[in-house]
Amino acid sequence: MIPGADSAITRNEKSLILAYDHGLEHGPVDFEPNPTTADPDRVFEIGTHDAVTAVAVQKGIAEGYYPSYEDDVTLLAKLNGTSNLWMGEPNSAVNWTVENAAEVGADAIGFTVYGGSNHEIEMVEEFRDAQEAARDHDLGVVMWSYPRGQGLKNATTPSTIAYSTRLGLELGADITKVKYPGSPEAMAHAVTQAADSKVVMSGGSKTDDQDFLTTVRNAMDAGANGLAVGRNVFQRDNPEQILDGLEAVIFEDASVADALDV
Ligand code: FBP
Secondary structure (H helix, E strand, O other), X not given: OOOOOOHHHOEOOEEEEEEOOHHHHOOHHHHOOOHHHHOHHHHHHHHOOOOOOEEEEOHHHHHHHHHHOOOOOOEEEEOEEOOOOXXXXXXXXXXXXXXXXXXXXXXXXXXXXXXXXXXHHHHHHHHHHHHHHHHHOOOEEEEEEXXXXXXXXXXXXXXXXXXXXXXXXXXXXXXXXXXXXXXHHHHHHHHHHOOOOEEEEEOOOOOXXXXXXXXXXXXXXXXXXXXXXXXXXXXXXXXXXXXXXXXXXXXXXXXHHHHHHO
């Protein structure tokens, strides 16, 4: 972690990262609730909303579409990723280099580490290479810290999520993205273990407005620095409306009731 290294993708130390790597990670099924979102142009348009501090995409989407949005969107290059067609022990292919991401215009890189997987050692070594190259290019570093594999059945227990945020700190992430551990107390514990590095909550599968904003409010009250979210925004009929509410909760400290009203 380097203080300020993530400043391009934060606002007042907070982030709202719009994740859009689902076409690789989950496949086209994630676009079914809102079919217009199969078109990357639609999601980059959503990413121009004031609330969004960065859009996270894979290489092909960045190369093909980011040039049209570089004045209005901050790019987070998600460097590794694997399709849902892969049935082996959790692992993630490194799909582009930091040098290439910097040429395309990225301000930060994103990298998944599956702690606990049989592939943890190689994934951490790949993260090391990417993290050091990111430092050379002055790019922020965001770790998707998702423990899974082998005997790790429930990857969202409080102790596992606290270990996840600690991995991010220890390995040099500026921001670590974790699943919500189920309670504000557990999130506060995870935030404490990240020390001065930042923690953002992963959005998860789509829930209703009230439930989603309440979980985000709880995470923020527990000390999280924001959210990295995909389906809970782009699967809605009106993604911009939930972004208005998220902006109120994350950046303006609004209550859920007030955020539902904006
Ligand atoms: P969501 O907000 O839709 O959960 O997206 C966050 C994210 O980390 C994406 O970047 C990624 O595609 C997906 O979740 C991976 O989800 P999982 O591996 O848990 O199925």
